[in-house]
Amino acid sequence: MSRVFISSASALPVSEYWTKSLADLMTDVASKAIDAANGVKIDKIIVGNMMSGYANHQEHLGALLASSLGMRGVEAMKVEAACGSGGAAVHEGYLSVKSGEYENVLVVGVEKMKDMDTPKTTKALAMAESSDFTQAVGASFISLNALLMRLYMNSYNVEEELMDYFPVIAHKNAVTSPHAQYRKAVTVEDVKRSQVIADPIRLLSSAPSGDGAAAVVLSAKEGPVEILSSEIATNDLIVAQREEPLRFLATEFAFKRAMQKSGINVQDIDFMEVHDAFPVVASLALEAMGISKRGKAPQDAADGRFNMGSELPILTFGGLKARGHPVGATGAYQIAEAFMQLAGTAGQNQVKGAKLGLTHNVGGVDTTAVIHVLRRVE
């Protein structure tokens, strides 16, 4: 089996691309990544995307991109795992290279959400959960997270204000992040004053929707970054059917396997890109990985444990909250960001001396968890 390296990475600023199509976004970002990999010959294309059929009336994204890139003959397909689609696509690319069957694989994560109005976006996101039994009763994706946040706050006696430190960290890091959607710092006061969307979740404690695309070229040939492990695990689709709703079992399983397979110690990880769709998701993920004690992640965030320059920086380019969350592209953005950190090209957002990084991408409410461990090639 081959080792798997990342030759290059590219990420478009998350934005509202009124003048560009889904194919334009994918083609732009893929061209940049291929150029940065010195124009290597691509053997396979994998596209991570969640909602193009519903949002853009377009499926068959593998062929769409291959065709747009003029790569007649190349193998291509789409991978879907809700908001974890980008991470899942990288996972499939990883396996392709590792198998020895492919030399260079292009992975693109893309989502174009701004073609939809808000109620349609809400419907599209709700498709991560059960159509028959969750969407039918009016429960949107954000409302499931709101119920979880309320349960978290009640169970661990955590004040809402403490949860607000996650968006504060994300926005602070986004100020100097070239591809972030909202390059503006916010305070706990700002979050507290922002509009309630699904009580207790507010506008500023909720990842925004946006258009975006990120790409990586994976290769069997040594490059600046190596993927040490790539793991996916699942949890009950219907959140109400979980015996312990405050345990992120998919994250627990994927993390455990990723640690075993990469053979590293948790303490050696220099930074983490955590799936901070909402503060409660970031909290439960950090607790599932044993980084924080149960019920203590918000306090750890407030204490500065996750700031740049501290022991474990997270959301180094703004995370989902401030870099933006074009859902099916997010996992690919995280990998591109980890590449920049480990290749030493993160500019003002550089984690000094970063050697090991971890990305955590989720589909649904920890329904699918995708974890990658990456290392700098010395």
Next chain:
Amino acid sequence: MNVIPIAYWRNRKVYTRMIGTKCKDCGAEFFPPVRVCKKCGSRNLEEKEMPKNGSLLAYTKLSEPAQEFKEYAPIYLGLIRLDNGVNVISMIADADEEKLKAGARVQATVRKWTEDGKGGLVYYGYKFRVLQ
């Protein structure tokens, strides 16, 4: 058309009578129905009507629901523990925020869920209301 009529028809027992499943091997109960027991892995399951009383664990007021519910905004959703220990997420009928406290006793009732456009089908199903 935002609701799939045939899917609603298929699930009508679940929506109006809260029919879930019980494992004939280990006795675990589930709602909504499951095909394989999540406790013991058995496929030997039977229909089981859920109790209609329970306690509220948490609630949220949703100001921007999905398109088929937008004309009813804001809607209230609750995470409810039924008296058999099964958790359910449901809309809350006649919501009064003063009474929506964790631990409040609630009961299932059948109410209108949504209407599929002007002159379209009307969909009914369970909602929970706080008992006085």
